[in-house]
Amino acid sequence: MAKEITIYDIANQLQISPATVSRALNNHPAINEKTKVLVNAKAEELGYRSNKFASNLRKQSTSTIGVIVPRLNSYIMSTVLAGMEKIANEEGFNLIISQSLESQKKEIANAQTMFNSRVDGLLVSVAFDTDSFEHFQPFLKKKIPLIFFDRILENNNCPSIVIDNTKAGYEATNHLIQQGRSNILHITGNLQRNVYADRLKGYQQALLENEIPFQKEFLWETALNLEAGKEVAQRIKAMPNRPDALFIASDLCAVACISALKEMGIDVPNDISVVGFNNDPVAQVIAPKLTTIHYPAKEMGEIAVKSMINHLKGTMNLDKTNAITLRSELIVRESSRIIEHSA
């Protein structure tokens, strides 16, 4: 195994001091241009690579950003992460990614690992059942910037990056009402989470404005996954007074539900219209194509990392920033377009 080249090797060969080599490599203004060229050439020649650990140790910073997500393998999260990775990579930062698998307990463990790994900043989208901020306190104490995205924790002075879930919920529901629906069942996730609570708010607001009473029997809290979609269909089938529309807070769940409903002979959109959420690719490959809310996942990831890096570099101070809200958009497709019954 070839010996690792250090700045001392370069210094020796050039008969200059390691300090100068270090400064030259970091493009320090006090170093003569010619020296820089010389050092860089020699570094190249010897196949030098900087030792990040020595550097981190000395600088007390890691150029690493921690990310905790509920799960890696959901359309939204993997897309957010794709956006994050893109920017981090461009900016010379590393990402350490971990998943809580929707469990606060794992989230706490992950936060601790991140803390011990001395990430320069932490980006978090919380688990279903997270009800404490405790495990994030160490970061605040050490002034490590903490940004929440998508599923946020409120009342803690941390900036957050979100879409306007209330507005989105309102638009989805209002659209269904405009299509002539009034018995709108809302399928959602854990209401402790802002994303679902806010969508519900929007839903209720739309009902209110249209003088449709809100019934809590028309609000179902589920896991919002594929299985939940199937179960929802079963339950609907068994209802004496079926709803005429569904607003489901996740496309995958919505699609599974539609699929099951169709198998039961219930027509979408004529018997029941459906609006999903996220604009998952799956939304446009099923029949009927799913009306949904476009969620700017990639952009969210990009902006989250960009904001974090700007803050770390001092280009932008996040302390005063409370929230960054991204634009979401209703995309109307077939699943909510009512076609008159033929014949």
Next chain:
Amino acid sequence: MAKEITIYDIANQLQISPATVSRALNNHPAINEKTKVLVNAKAEELGYRSNKFASNLRKQSTSTIGVIVPRLNSYIMSTVLAGMEKIANEEGFNLIISQSLESQKKEIANAQTMFNSRVDGLLVSVAFDTDSFEHFQPFLKKKIPLIFFDRILENNNCPSIVIDNTKAGYEATNHLIQQGRSNILHITGNLQRNVYADRLKGYQQALLENEIPFQKEFLWETALNLEAGKEVAQRIKAMPNRPDALFIASDLCAVACISALKEMGIDVPNDISVVGFNNDPVAQVIAPKLTTIHYPAKEMGEIAVKSMINHLKGTMNLDKTNAITLRSELIVRESSRIIEHSA
């Protein structure tokens, strides 16, 4: 900002040497049990956290595994990563994940970053157009273990973790033939990649065994994404002699294709049967439900990381291991079950 606690602080308070503290914290056998208890208690009390950089610097190892994937946000890859993260987390390893976005150029840059980050090991699934092994040589030179998974590079003595793509391709095709189909169009990705080349081999083998001539016009190389699926449908519609079956090397593409075919009035599975690949959740929520090959993505991720860690810890030597093949499985659903035309 509270000062960071070091082993020196612990040593001072306990009136012992930092060396003993270090050894006690690492559960070194030469240290007295009572001392260990004492040290650990004090560490806990002071809120000590180990400085990984100091440790890495000295130990010349990082407890970090690099992962390069084509994209983060595909069902298969995000699921593989979920499995990887799970095991890495359990074993106290960190993951640095980066995506090549199907470009060899980015893959090279990422490999370099990984190298400079001094990952202890590297896991790679190569981009569409990667045709060189050059960028991985530095790892071999430095004896940094390199494992390929899913999309592998051959002839380089690196272990790989794969499914038997040939067998899977054979089974998919043979199933279609058993259903009475013989004009089977194969939609695949870049044939430079083992996964697609092998599936094609299996496809050809099944044809051969059933004495169906292979026609190269029935082999289409595409991007295998949603858009490609739509285009495939268009092209099929325009064919004078349409195929009676499709074997598509990705579910998402297959589903998009089916959706488009249906819109054109072409019935699946009666006019054209379809078999996909991956067992993406989307496969079971469309109508007709998609016949596909189950791909053990989570397991692949878990085994990849597990193997890497075992190798690093010396528990298992990978030098002699050429390949680990995981079990895949044909899942028959409606898209390939031919129902007699009603009426």
Next chain:
DNA sequence: AAATTTAATGCAACCGATTGCATAATAAAA
């Protein structure tokens, strides 16, 4: 009691880059 073995701890160098401060070299001003 002396010699030898075993167990537990400490010393000090080391990993490799960074940086405040001092200094040398050169240029500009007096």
Next chain:
DNA sequence: TTTTATTATGCAATCGGTTGCATTAAATTT
């Protein structure tokens, strides 16, 4: 020519664990 300002470089301490080797203390053997 001397003084002052400017530019470039070097010295040496520092970041915080880790580890080979030495040493001390305690236990065991002769």
